[in-house]
Amino acid sequence: MSTGQLRADWLLASPGQSPEQQGARLAWQDGRLVELAAAAPDGRGLIVLPGLCNAHDHARAVRASALGAFDRPLESWLMYLGVIPGVDAYLTAASSLARSALRGAGRVMVHYTRIQGLLPLVEEAGQVARAARDVGVQVGFAVAMRDRQNIAYADDAAVLASLPPGLRAQLEPRFAKAPASPAMQLALVDEIAAACHGPGFNVQYGPTGVQWCSDALLRAIARASADTGQQVHMHLLETRYQREWADREFPQGIVAYLRDIGLLSPRLTLAHCTWARPEELALIAESGARIAVNTGSNLGIRSGIAPVAQMLAAGCRVAMGLDGLALDEDDDALRELRLLHHLHKGWGYETAMSHAQAWRVASEQGRHAISGIETEATLAPGARADLLVLDGRALMDDRLFEDVPVLDFVLARATAGHIHQVAVEGRTLVHQGRVLGVDYPALMRELMSSLRAALPGDEVWRAAVRALNGELAKHHTHCC
Numbered sequence: 485m486s487t488g489q490l491r492a493d494w495l496l497a498s499p500g501q502s503p504e505q506q507g508a509r510l511a512w513q514d515g516r517l518v519e520l521a522a523a524a525p526d527g528r529g530l531i532v533l534p535g536l537c538n539a540h541d542h543a544r545a546v547r548a549s550a551l552g553a554f555d556r557p558l559e560s561w562l563m564y565l566g567v568i569p570g571v572d573a574y575l576t577a578a579s580s581l582a583r584s585a586l587r588g589a590g591r592v593m594v595h596y597t598r599i600q601g602l603l604p605l606v607e608e609a610g611q612v613a614r615a616a617r618d619v620g621v622q623v624g625f626a627v628a629m630r631d632r633q634n635i636a637y638a639d640d641a642a643v644l645a646s647l648p649p650g651l652r653a654q655l656e657p658r659f660a661k662a663p664a665s666p667a668m669q670l671a672l673v674d675e676i677a678a679a680c681h682g683p684g685f686n687v688q689y690g691p692t693g694v695q696w697c698s699d700a701l702l703r704a705i706a707r708a709s710a711d712t713g714q715q716v717h718m719h720l721l722e723t724r725y726q727r728e729w730a731d732r733e734f735p736q737g738i739v740a741y742l743r744d745i746g747l748l749s750p751r752l753t754l755a756h757c758t759w760a761r762p763e764e765l766a767l768i769a770e771s772g773a774r775i776a777v778n779t780g781s782n783l784g785i786r787s788g789i790a791p792v793a794q795m796l797a798a799g800c801r802v803a804m805g806l807d808g809l810a811l812d813e814d815d816d817a818l819r820e821l822r823l824l825h826h827l828h829k830g831w832g833y834e835t836a837m838s839h840a841q842a843w844r845v846a847s848e849q850g851r852h853a854i855s856g857i858e859t860e861a862t863l864a865p866g867a868r869a870d871l872l873v874l875d876g877r878a879l880m881d882d883r884l885f886e887d888v889p890v891l892d893f894v895l896a897r898a899t900a901g902h903i904h905q906v907a908v909e910g911r912t913l914v915h916q917g918r919v920l921g922v923d924y925p926a927l928m929r930e931l932m933s934s935l936r937a938a939l940p941g942d943e944v945w946r947a948a949v950r951a952l953n954g955e956l957a958k959h960h961t962h963c964c
Contacts, residue, residue: 486512486513486514486515486869486909486910486911487512487513487514487910488511488512488907488910488912489509489510489511489512489519490509490510490511490530490532490871490873490905491508491509491510491523491526491528491530492507492508492509492510492525492530492531492532492873493506493507493525493526493527493528493529493530493531493876494506494507494508494525494530494531494532494876494890495507495508495510495520495532495863496531496532496533496534496890496891496894497520497534497862497863497864498534498840498860498862498863499533499534499839499840499843499891499894500838500839500840500841500842500843500891501840501862502862504889504890504891505522506525507522507523507524507525508520508521508522508523508532509521509522509523510532510863510869510871512869512910513910514910515868515869515909515910515911516866516867516868516869516909516910517863517864517865517866517867517868517869518865518866519865520863520864520865528877529875529876529877529878529880530873530874530875530876530904531873531874531875531876531879531890531894532863532871532872532873533843533863533871533872533873533874533894534843534847534848534861534862534863534870534871534872535590535591535847535861535870535871535872535906535907535908536588536589536590536804536817536818536821536846536847536850536872537589537590537591537592537593537803537804537846537847537849537850537851537853537854538584538589538591538592538593538804538805538806538815538817538850538854539593539753539774539776539803539804539805539849539850539853539854540593540595540717540753540755540756540776540778540803540805540806540807540853541580541584541592541593541594541595541805541806541807541808542594542595542596542597542598542807542808543576543577543580543581543592543594543596543612543808544565544576544580544598544808545568545571545576545579545580545598545931545935546568546932546935547808547809547813548561548564548784548785548808548809548813549813551564551565551567551568552564552567552946552950553565554784555784555786556785556786556953557723557725557785557786557787557957557960558722558723558785558786558787559636559723559725559956559960560952560953560956560957561785563949563952563953563956564949565598566658566945566949567945567946567949568935568938568939569935569938569939569940570599570600570601570602570938571600571602571931571934571935571938572600572602572611572931572934573600573602573603573608573611573612574611574612574614574615575927575930575931575934576600576931577594577611577612577615577616578615578618578619578922578927579924579927579928579931580808581594581615581616581619581621581623582619582919582921582922582924582927583815583924584621584806584815584817585619585620585621585906585913585914585919586815586900586903586906586914586917586919586924587814587815587816587817587818587900587903588816588817588818588872588900588903588906589621589806589815589817590620590621590622590870590872590906590907590908590913591621591622591623591624591850591851591854591855591870591908592621592622592623592624592854593623593624593626593717593753593776593805593850593853593854594612594623594624594625594626595626595628595690595692595717595719595755596609596612596625596626596627596628596690597628597690597692599628605627605672605676606672606675606676606679606680609625609627609676609679609680609687610679610680612625612680613625613680613685615922616684616685617684617685618921618922619913619919619921619922620908620911620912620913620920620921621684621908621913622684622685622686622854622855622908622909623684623685623686623854624686624688624715624717624853624854624855625676625680625685625686625687625688626687626688626689626690626716626717627672627673627676627687627688627689627690628690628692629669629673629689629690629691629692629697629701629705630663630691630692630693630696630697630701631663631664631665631666631669631696631697631698631701632663632696632697632698633695633696634659634696635655635659635952635956636956636959636960637695637725637726637729637960638959640659643959644656644659646955646959647952647955648951648955651948651951651952651955654944654945654948655948655952666698666700666701666704666705667704669701669704670689670704670705670708673687673689673708673714677714686715686854686855686856687714688714688715688716688717689705689708689709689714689715689716689717690716690717690718691705691716691718692718692719693718693719693720693722693726694718694720694730694734694738694741694742695726695729695730699745702742702745702747703745703746705747706745706746706747707746709747709749709751709752710746710749713751714751715751715752715753715853715856716747716751716752716753717752717753717755717853718752718753718754718755719754719755719756720738720739720742720754720755720756720757720760721738721756721757721758721759721760721764722755722756722758722759722782722787723758723759723787723788724759724787724788725960726759727759737763737764737767738764739760739764739767739768740764740767743767743771748767748768748771748773749771749772749773750771750772750773751773752771752773752774753773753774753775753776753803753852753853754768754773754774754775754776755775755776755778755805755807756775756776756777756778756782756787756790757775757777757790757795758777758782758787758788758789758790759788760775760790760791760795762794762798765791765794765795765798765800766798768798768800769795769798769799769800769801772801773801774800774801774802774803774849774852774853775790775795775800775801775802775803776802776803776804776805776850776853777790777792777795777802777803777804777805777824777845778790778805778806778807778809779792779804779811779820779823779824779827780806780807780809780810780811780812780820780823781805781806781807781808781809781810783811784809784811784813785809789827792824792827792828792837792845793828793830793836793837796836796837796841797836801849801852802845802849803845803846803849803850803852803853804817804820804821804824804845804846804849804850805850806820811823814900815900816899816900817846817900818894818898818899818900818902818903819899819900820846821842821843821845821846821895822895822896822897822898824842824845824846825837825839825842825895829842839891839895842895843891844861847861848860848861851870868908868909869907869908869909869910870907870908870909871905871906871907872903872905872906873903873904873905873906873907874894874898874902874903874904875902875903875904876890876893878901878902879893879894879897879898879902880893903917904916
């Protein structure tokens, strides 16, 4: 239901930027706010803020530590994603998106890199779209596109030739299939968009990363995006090994290369940029492209700490992603915001990221990356009714002084456990700890039952992945 009203004890219409209002009445109709009026607090202690976004994720079936991937670098970590079989696409997407909503994010970017494979991809994408509708989250859906370097940042044949014969024999069948041509990949995205694109489900081109995409594929995506206006979502410079590869392959600079082929534009969102340099950030800022930083993920898989303060100083449009790897693997958007703020706010008396900037990173910029929305994420008449409502009595149970800003409490200690309500364009997704559109606990039970039943009876592939971990370490550290 996209029409409703709410009384709040505190309204933070533009957190950190405009004054906090004690006592407010909000009303919305057809997904848009129509009234924000002063009103006496009703004593429930509710705090209303603009909704949060998760600007980079993958809607995976389970969390990484369950796969044995805890504390692995990305280059090894990726291989662990293949140790579980494909299962029902709707179950996977609905459980992941419901968890995102329950933990505070009403808009989620899904870079669909882990195909379940039980249906043709167009039909599978339709199941993800149905899951998004049922949960109520607004989704950006980037169709994964790649055509090279499946094992390491080198030709597959060369990497396979360097492996012990037994391990090589196990890996070769997995990577024997020739990739689809750029034209075929673009046609598939067009087919998915024709079937699924619409309000609440924004289909995008999803090149997985420069290291995984040929020049021909990237140029084709750049042309198609320019012709259609369709957005693009891509990883860039996530790890030090990607940085080293980029410096070898693109002496003129990898971001300059993206600019020269026409891919660097306001339609592009770049996930991570953990190892981006100042001159590259300047190019990104000038282009109007966005960066989705993933702080907890970068720490968890040993990728590094992104230069977020430098990004903001350069004028980059920065959004917050969770990447399915928030610090506690719990998809808690509020805790991720706190981690992001603490790491990048500055040291001592310097301020590199203000409270207002932190909230815009977590709320405003993600709206464009996910849904193509350019307007500010403030609560005002005419604005989208994207709301995060917190239980202020629980959050501020030790409040002593009325002049301490409510936002201080939110940034210092709020978690998903304090969420009273999440609404997107007026539709309530979460209320008092429960996802309204689906039965999240039942989904998780069914998903885990399906996964356990589908597990292979042998440990051959898991053993191969563990052995490959050591070989990849040698490859990337140039150690024999």
